[in-house]
Amino acid sequence: MDLANIPVLSLSADRADLPARLGETFRTYGFAMIRDHGIDQALIDRAWDLTKRFFALPDETKRAYFLAGKGGARGYTPFRTEVAKGATEKDLKEFWHVGRDLPEGSPLAATMPPNVWPGEIEGFEETFKQLYARFDAVGAEILSAIAVHLGLDARWFDPAIDDGNSVLRLLHYPPVGEGAGGAIRAGAHEDINLITLLLGAEEAGLELLDKNGEWLSVAPPPGAMVINIGDMLQRLTNHVLPSTTHRVRNPSGERARYSRYSMPFFLHLRSDFRFATLPQCIDAQHPDRYPVSITADDYLQERLREIGLKS
Known part of the structure; x- marks a missing residue:
């Protein structure tokens, strides 16, 4: 498996020069x-510890925080619920959402x-409220650099993400057993949102x-954050910034016996944001792919149905 030659930026x-380098x-x-x-x-270390403690709880305890009919928007989503479009x-994972x-x-x-919080884990609510706020701030900085790269005002995205429907996901991929069949930890997919911070x-x-x-392996150095473009930003930029297909492959050998944890922050637009393709991303060679405007929530609900979180 070749390694993706992605530069690590500060x-x-x-x-x-962050806008130019990020854009490239x-x-x-x-x-x-x-x-x-x-x-x-x-x-971050405290968040990892609390994440592992939550997923180590008995299955019936975790399922008490599953909110039926909510599309996994808050609380717990059980193992093998989500499926790639x-x-x-279904994916070999379980997760918790903080909004x-x-x-x-x-x-x-x-x-x-509203959020729900597990009463069994002391400090869970306080820690993840803090981490959510920090992700929110870093995401706004990244979007500011993207805006400059696109020729927009540096604060163009601020009103679009004000009270945005962003979600912090705590992910647990259990050890891979013999019953996995053809399933993998996360099937090939693109993210729904503007950008993901992982x-x-x-x-x-x-x-x-x-x-x-x-397929190229993504391997950041310790402490670095991976960021990827989601379908909403791809749509807004008329595919100038692509939403790249990615997956989480099953481990082999000794590593198959271990759990994998990750924490993606899906940065979303306001639910009532109405898509209109950016004019600077349209020209004669690249006509507008999305002439029909819809809201961010319309788009989200459609995609949640496609990945099995809503019926």
Whole structure:
């Protein structure tokens, strides 16, 4: 398996040329790697510990936090529930979702349910509220650099993501047993959202599909964050910034006996944001692929049905 030659950029040291360098790696791979992101390592370490403690709870305890009919928006989603779009085998994973706490009386409350928190794990709510806020801030910085790269005002995305429907997912891929059949930890898919910020990709398994149809391994150095373009940003930019297919492959040999954990933050638009393709991404050779405007929530609900989280 060849390694994707993705440069590791510094969010602090590379600030002046970050828009150009991020734009180049996103246009090439749909992925980037960022170090010096500013999220405190002690907070990250505490989050990993609490994640492992939650998933070690008995199955019936975890299932008490499964909210039927909510599309996995908050709380717990059981093992082998989600399926990659177009796939038949369900993924070998379970996960927990933390969303945004909206101000009272928010008009977005109908599309963004309140959080639930496991009472069995002390410090869980406090830790993940802090981590969510830090991911939110780093994501806004990345989008600012993307905006400059696209020729937009640096703060163009700010109102589009204000009270956005972003989700922090705590992921557990259990050891791979003999009953896996044709299923893998996460089938080939593209993310729904604007951008995804991922911690935990140091454990082997994450792969992207390059423009030549070859799978490449994504291996960030310790402490670095992997960022990838989602379908919403691909749509907004008329595919100038591609949403790259990726997967999490099953481990082989000794590593198959171990769990894998990761923490993606899916940065979303406001639910009521209405898509209109950016004019600077349209020309005679690249006509608008999406002349019909829909809201971000319309798009999200359609995709949740496609991946089996809503019926």
